[in-house]
Amino acid sequence: MTALVLAAGASSRFGSAKQLAPVAGRPMLERVLETVAGAGLADVVVVLGAAADAILDGVAWRGERIVRNEHPEAGLSSSLRVGL
Numbered sequence: 001m002t003a004l005v006l007a008a009g010a011s012s013r014f015g016s017a018k019q020l021a022p023v024a025g026r027p028m029l030e031r032v033l034e035t036v037a038g039a040g041l042a043d044v045v046v047v048l049g050a051a052a053d054a055i056l057d058g059v060a061w062r063g064e065r066i067v068r069n070e071h072p073e074a075g076l077s078s079s080l081r082v083g084l
Contacts, residue, residue, distance in 0.1 A: 005046045
């Protein structure tokens, strides 16, 4: 089984990259990936879009496959297409 983590949003209402917002001292996306890793899935695909470079630098990766949604403004379905 594969997990698909959608993290391409611009966080426009949040004001900064929500994926990097600290939760108990670590980036939110890192916490999500830790939880997903605990599920014992064979593969994890992470879709990045807005702020992808900052997110790539700001998260401790565990071997997830990372793909980029070049048009995240097109909405959630565009990230699903890229991830699938």
